[in-house]
Amino acid sequence: MATENLGDSSQLKLKSHRCLYCKAVGSKLCLDCEAYLCRDHLEAHNSVGQHTLTELITDMQTRKCATHQKLLKYNCCVDNVYVCEFCVVVGDHVGHNVEVISDKSVAVKSSLKELVDNLIAQCKEFENHIREAAATKDDIHKRADDLQRQVTMMITDLKQELEGEGEKILSEIRNQVQEEDLKIHRFLSKKKEEKLKLIAQVDEIRDFLNTTDPMTILEKGTPSINKTKMLIDEVQGRLEDTGLNVLLVTVHLESGLIKVIKRIPQLQKNHGFAVQNLIHIMLRNANDPTEGQASELGSLMDSSLNSKEKHCTSLTYSSTAISSGQHYWEVETSDLPSWSVGVSYSQNKDCNLGDNDDSWCMSYYKMGQYAVVNNGVKTSVSTSSPIEALGIYLDYEAGNLCFFQLANPIKHLHTEFATFTSPVYAAFSISKKGWINLR
Known part of the structure; x- marks a missing residue:
């Protein structure tokens, strides 16, 4: 109900603000005529003379002299108060230095206009700053993309260098394994042949031991003994000189790393990072x-x-x-x-x-x-x-x-x-x- 009453009050107030020339709701208040004016009659009314127009909500009493009930048109510089023309002529402010309010307002409006112009200029400058910041952001992202590509390409090249040297080292290890495998294969093949010879010799000696004729034993025994001793001497012992040459692999590794380290400055230069590392400094x-x-x-x-x-x-x-x-x-x-x-x-x-x-x-x-x-x-x-x-x-x-x-x-x-x-x-x-x- 309170809301409805408030609405009714507003409507009544608007109805009282009717235009001086028609029944339309006024949009401005003429302080000189103390009349309301609609939008259509503002220009025609003001063409008669330069009247003072203000907002509808303005209280007329705040624009009138409390003593003479006339419009306030001057500012008393002595007492720093607004006064009417009667105050200046016959009132308490006779002889005081006064300023015309409208003239003073023109100066204030001029200052405000300068401020508006400055604000507009600052807004334009802000827009330039915003564009520059956006461009800087784009440049940063572009530079970041370029740096990422540079770093990625350099790391890729460095990986390729390391992988190339690593492949050489792994190849050396594989070659050593192949050589050792071949050596062991040959050793095993020879051992199999020697084993067969030894078994055949054992069978031959066993057959000879079944002989009971002393003359045959004396005639063939000594040659059989010599043959067996020669066979035993020919048979190899254990597998020797085998195993991976770790020292050689280590030398390959060190040599490869040195090559890569020496290549790093050139890789840096190739990709735009011309920084020399002084780790080698004496x-x-x-x-x-x-x-x-x-x-x-x-x-x-x-x-x-x-x-x-x-x-x-x-x-x-x-x-x-x-x-x-x-x-x-x-x-x-x-x-x-x-x-x-x-x-x-x-x-x-x-x-x-x-x-x-x-x-x-x-x-x-x-x-x-x-x-x-x-x-x-x-x-x-x-x-x-x-x-x-x-x-x-x-x-x-x-x-x-x-x-x-x-x-x-x-x-x-x-x-x-x-x-x-x-x-x-x-x-x-x-x-x-x-x-x-x-x-």
């Missing part, structure tokens, strides 16, 4: 004054730490400097401080990596604390777990030195940006309780 101990002495990283670290001089820090550099290209290497790290891994312009044994502007490194300097260091400035690196293996990627021309935590999944830790002006050496540093191994 290292020089900066604490060893012997010129030109080089060794593997693991043995260098051990010999350095066990040296009589007992250096506080052991430094190791690559024997060959890097002056171009993209390079990648991996190390296994200790969970005891401290160690540092990075690159350096020099092979100076009297410095700490990262303490000057000639070296860049990632360091493990306190329990559970890692940082990238250059020119003495430390940039903290956060990890959710201890770094057990570290990947280092160097793009010499681009000046990028990137560090990755080799976990599952692999995590990018930090990228250091620099402009390399001289060749750099791969650099490694440890304290007495630390260790580093190349992977």
